[in-house]
Amino acid sequence: MRVLVVTAVDAERDAIVRGASATVPAGTGDPAGPVEFAVPGFVLRRPAPAPEPLVIDALAAGVGPAAAAAGAATALTAAALSGSPYGLVVSAGIGGGFTTPGRSAAVGSVVVSDAIVAADLGAETSAGFVPVTDLGFGTVEHRPPAALVRAVAEAAGAQRGDVLTVSTVTGTAERAAALVAARPSALAEAMEGFGVAEAAAAHGVPALEIRAVSNPVGPRDRAAWRIGDALEALSGASAALREALRAAPPESWSASESWSTSET
Numbered sequence: 001m002r003v004l005v006v007t008a009v010d011a012e013r014d015a016i017v018r019g020a021s022a023t024v025p026a027g028t029g030d031p032a033g034p035v036e037f038a039v040p041g042f043v044l045r046r047p048a049p050a051p052e053p054l055v056i057d058a059l060a061a062g063v064g065p066a067a068a069a070a071g072a073a074t075a076l077t078a079a080a081l082s083g084s085p086y087g088l089v090v091s092a093g094i095g096g097g098f099t100t101p102g103r104s105a106a107v108g109s110v111v112v113s114d115a116i117v118a119a120d121l122g123a124e125t126s127a128g129f130v131p132v133t134d135l136g137f138g139t140v141e142h143r144p145p146a147a148l149v150r151a152v153a154e155a156a157g158a159q160r161g162d163v164l165t166v167s168t169v170t171g172t173a174e175r176a177a178a179l180v181a182a183r184p185s186a187l188a189e190a191m192e193g194f195g196v197a198e199a200a201a202a203h204g205v206p207a208l209e210i211r212a213v214s215n216p217v218g219p220r221d222r223a224a225w226r227i228g229d230a231l232e233a234l235s236g237a238s239a240a241l242r243e244a245l246r247a248a249p250p251e252s253w254s255a256s257e258s259w260s261t262s263e264t
């Protein structure tokens with residue numbers, strides 16, 4: 001299977017490549033290390049190509065849902081036209097972790113998406129926020145295959161929960177509370193997952209999101225960021241993704257739990 005991992009920035013892509021390279025069976029990887037190849041507008045990096053059916057390509061597409069969608073769609077289209085389509089797309093990077101009454105995503109921990117949710121795609125009305133689906137448009141949620149989510153979360157020692165995509169980083173306790181009130185199963189927040197998932201859905205390919213928590217979601221506090229710790233955790237999650245995909249290939253993502261999009 002071919003897997004496309006889309007990150008926002010180079011440091012996240014490099015963490016993905018490091019982790020995936022670490023699990024290539026000894027002596028089978030290309031000693032020259034990762035290879036790069038171009039698609040229009042973007043460059044993909046393939047960790048230590050090895051003679052196994054699992055190929056992972058990593059792409060740093062930029063910050064935000066639009067850049068993420070553009071990068072993912074370009075890579076997906078190029079692969080499809082070349083006759084070697086991707087079978088899974090993963091949005092991966094650092095993110096904010098929610099603290100909810102039930103549980104929280106601590107800095108340095110990893111969250112795997114039960115759902116990839118567009119949290120602010122809609123209209124503000126006098127009665128509050130209305131999602132685009134209530135206005136009769138599109139979708140605000142994509143659901144990865146449940147068996148895949150379980151396998152990756154278990155391999156990565158990660159929590160499962162909903163990952164919200166926002167266009168504006170949350171900066172107050174009030175906004176964080178409002179997001180959790182609207183989506184109690186939210187565990188992490190980032191800016192790219194829904195864009196990647198929309199591109200994947202357009203190609204009929206399942207999508208997954210993996211976030212390594214760099215900061216708590218809430219009042220803005222740059223001093224509280226732990227980007228190095230989060231990138232380290234992201235690299236570990238990348239190794240776990242490769243192991244999980246070896247142990248749980250697409251055939252094991254049972255039909256009853258197949259990926260879907262849903263309108264809420």
Ligand SMILES: O=C(O)c1cccc(C(=O)CC[C@H]2O[C@@H](n3cnc4c(=O)[nH]cnc43)[C@H](O)[C@@H]2O)c1
Pocket residue numbers: 008009063064093094095096097166168169170171189190191192214215216217220221222
């Ligand atoms: O300036 C700030 O206060 C601030 C706080 C958190 C994140 C940022 C960013 O500009 C990072 C955007 C980048 O990183 C991901 N990310 C990391 N933490 C969060 C978060 O708490 N909420 C949303 N996105 C986050 C995001 O996916 C982007 O790629 C600035």
